[in-house]
Amino acid sequence: MTMRKALMLASAGLIVLAGCSPPSDDKQAQSYEAASADAAAGAPADAAATTLRNPAGPAPVTTPRPAPLAPVAQIAYAYRYALSLPRDRGAEMMSRHELACASAGPGYCQVISAQADWTAREPAGQLELRGQPEWINRFRSGLALDAQNAGGRLDEAVTDGEDVTRGIDVATTGARTTASLTQRIEDLQARRGGTMAQRLEIERDLAELRRQYDAQQIELRALNDRVQSARLTLEYRQGGVMAADSPTRPVARALGDAFGLSMGMLAILITAGSILLPIVVIGGAVWWGIRRRKPASA
Numbered sequence: 515m516t517m518r519k520a521l522m523l524a525s526a527g528l529i530v531l532a533g534c535s536p537p538s539d540d541k542q543a544q545s546y547e548a549a550s551a552d553a554a555a556g557a558p559a560d561a562a563a564t565t566l567r568n569p570a571g572p573a574p575v576t577t578p579r580p581a582p583l584a585p586v587a588q589i590a591y592a593y594r595y596a597l598s599l600p601r602d603r604g605a606e607m608m609s610r611h612e613l614a615c616a617s618a619g620p621g622y623c624q625v626i627s628a629q630a631d632w633t634a635r636e637p638a639g640q641l642e643l644r645g646q647p648e649w650i651n652r653f654r655s656g657l658a659l660d661a662q663n664a665g666g667r668l669d670e671a672v673t674d675g676e677d678v679t680r681g682i683d684v685a686t687t688g689a690r691t692t693a694s695l696t697q698r699i700e701d702l703q704a705r706r707g708g709t710m711a712q713r714l715e716i717e718r719d720l721a722e723l724r725r726q727y728d729a730q731q732i733e734l735r736a737l738n739d740r741v742q743s744a745r746l747t748l749e750y751r752q753g754g755v756m757a758a759d760s761p762t763r764p765v766a767r768a769l770g771d772a773f774g775l776s777m778g779m780l781a782i783l784i785t786a787g788s789i790l791l792p793i794v795v796i797g798g799a800v801w802w803g804i805r806r807r808k809p810a811s812a
Contacts, residue, residue: 588679590740591647595657596670598753603664605632608639608750611660614653615643622649630750635774639750650744657748666753678737685734692727696720 623645630639
C-alpha cells in the first residue's frame with residue numbers, strides 16, 4: 515500500500531514537471547502563428563467595435579487626385595502699341611527701336627516694315643517687328659518706360675491671340691493622308707502590267723498628290739512659324755508732354771491750327787500769283803504798246 519502511494523506520487527510529480535517544462539521550438543512557432551492569426555482576425559473586429567463605439571471619430575484621410583491637364587492650344591500672338599511722344603523725339607525713338615531689333619539678330623527679331631512722315635502737320639511713324647516670343651515680350655515690357663523717359667506716354671497696348679490648333683491638325687492629317695496615298699500608288703506603279711495610258715494616268719495622279727502634299731507642308735510650316743514667333747506693331751504719334759487732359763492742350767491745338775491755316779492761305783496766294791503774274795505781264799506789255807502807237811498815228 516505504501517509502495518503504491520509512492521508510485522502514484524512519483525507519477526504525479528513527473529506529470530507536473532512535464533506540464534511546467536518549456537515547449538519545443540516547433541510548438542512555440544505554431545503557438546506564435548496561432549496568436550498572430552488570432553490578433554489579425556481580431557483587429558478588424560476591434561476596429562469595427564471602436565467605430566461603433568465612437569461614430570463621430572476622425573474621418574479617413576484621402577489624397578486628392580490631381581485634375582487632368584488642359585490641352586495646350588497653339589496660339590499665334592500679335593501685339594499693337596501706340597506711343598505719344600514730343601515732336602522732336604518720335605524719329606529718335608523709332609530709330610532706336612529699329613536698331614535694337616536689328617542688333618538682336620534675325621533669330622530673335624526682324625524688321626517687317628518701317629514708315630514715317632515727321633514733316634507732316636501731324637507727324638507719325640509705324641514700325642512692325644516679328645521675332646521670338648520671349649524677346650518680343652522683354653522688348654515690349656520696357657516700352658512704357660522708354661516713352662516716359664522721352665517725355666511721352668504709352669497710349670495703347672493691345673494683345674491679339676489667334677488659335678491655330680485646328681488649322682495645324684487639319685494640315686498635319688491631310689499631309690499624312692496624302693503621303694500614305696502617294697506611297698500606295700507608287701507601290702502599284704512598281705508592279706508590271708497595264709497599258710501605257712494607265713501608266714500615264716498614274717503618273718498624273720502622283721504629280722497631283724505630290725503638289726498637294728507640298729502645299730500642305732507649306733501651310734503647316736506657315737502656321738508653325740506664326741506660333742513660334744510674335745508680331746509687334748509700334749505706332750508713334752505726336753503728343754507726350756501735352757496730355758489729353760491738359761488745360762493748355764486746346765490752346766496749343768488752336769495755335770497749331772491757326773498756323774496751319776495761315777500757311778495754307780499763303781500757299782494759295784503763291785499759287786495764284788504764279789498763275790496770274792505771266793498774264794499781268796503780258797497784258798501790261800500789250801497795253802503799253804497800244805498806248806505808244808496811238809500818238810504816232812495821231
